């Protein structure tokens with residue numbers, strides 16, 4: 001029995017995960033998006049499920065496929081839809097992991113019809129989207145809250161600011177320094193920083209292995225607590 005428990009260390013835990021990009025409509029046929037593949041979030045979902053967790057995976061548009069009885073897949077398109085889905089489930093989860101590359105801005109006005117070209121230059125006015133993770137940090141109760149950070153300068157300092165601003169327990173800093181890491185790649189080089197500002201730099205490894213490292217942090221958190 002003890003052996004079974006050690007194999008499913010996240011049994012009884014509910015985990016909310018965001019993944020992929022968001023698409024922000026310009027008109028009925030165009031959008032602003034980004035190159036996020038969704039792989040990191042999906043790998044975390046698979047790994048969490050295999051460790052016994054019940055997973056709610058809120059994903060923007062991706063080509064990822066996941067058919068798993070322990071994963072409830074919720075497909076959204078825009079940042080606002082992802083925000084709404086996360087807030088629908090947050091109160092019932094133990095852990096939330098924000099791996100999505102949410103658009104920071106969206107077109108202020110969405111055209112009802114396809115915008116026709118003309119000879120004049122063309123400007124789209126953008127407004128800020130809601131910060132989903134920050135909003136969850138504000139209402140956090142028992143939840144263990146994990147964010148990602150993508151930085152190209154003053155990486156550690158900026159990541160620490162994000163921990164404070166978003167009230168996180170852990171941040172996964174993505175290093176773009178390394179050629180093999182990041183968007184569209186199957187590997188990642190990350191640094192973990194916790195709410196006490198302990199810094200742990202990991203080696204370049206597969207996103208599956210990074211997903212396992214993240215889940216081990218969660219398991220350790222619950223082991224220390226009981």
Ligand code: CTP
Nearest residue numbers: 098099100102129130131132133147148149150
């Ligand atoms: N995030 C979010 N909602 C947003 C923007 C970001 O939930 N509207 C989450 C991401 O999923 C990630 C974390 O916040 O876990 C940090 O995202 P990042 O883009 O690195 O930071 P930002 O706070 O958006 O700041 P900036 O892009 O200016 O660095």
Ligand code: CA
Nearest residue numbers: 101102103104
């Ligand atoms: Ca951002």
